[in-house]
Amino acid sequence: MKFAPWAFSLATPCGVLRVEGNCYFILSATLTPLTDEQQPDSLPAGPCELYNETRKQLDAYFNDGRNRIDLPVMTSGSDFQQRVWTALEKILPGQTMTYGQLAREINSSAQAVGNALRENPVALIIPCHRVVAANGLGGYAGETEGALPKIKQCLLAHESRQH
DNA sequence: TACCCATGCTGGT
């Protein structure tokens, strides 16, 4: 059952986190606002080690935002998108970087970086929320204002909170 | 504050 796909949803202080994966990789992770309608699923038993490890790291992270999340992911995207996503590994919890700074590191442009981050299939695991605009928060998950940027702000606040 | 445009990457035609 090593390839057994699994998924779970988890209520977090910043929204409902839904994670999908198999016993080798995380395949997707999305964070959506918690509404009365969509209650998180009950959590199924884990078919394999990666499931348990994922749950463990997420619990640790939401208990203390300074805890680093480091999980194997399998993502599909253009070469450029992969370049942007892997560049995020260096940004630790509580740290941020601007679109422009990241763009200079990989010889691209700020707006192109934003385009790639918008397509991040594994929210939180690839910490796209740690890239902000030069003049403010910047967008999240395709929105520049509204509920989704609030999730971004919530994550950043959680990571910088004193424990 | 607002407007304008350079920017590089994407998706559709």
Added chain:
DNA sequence: ACCAGCATGGGTA
């Protein structure tokens, strides 16, 4: 090959 649209940034008034 072209063109419009972006989770931006910098310049100018």
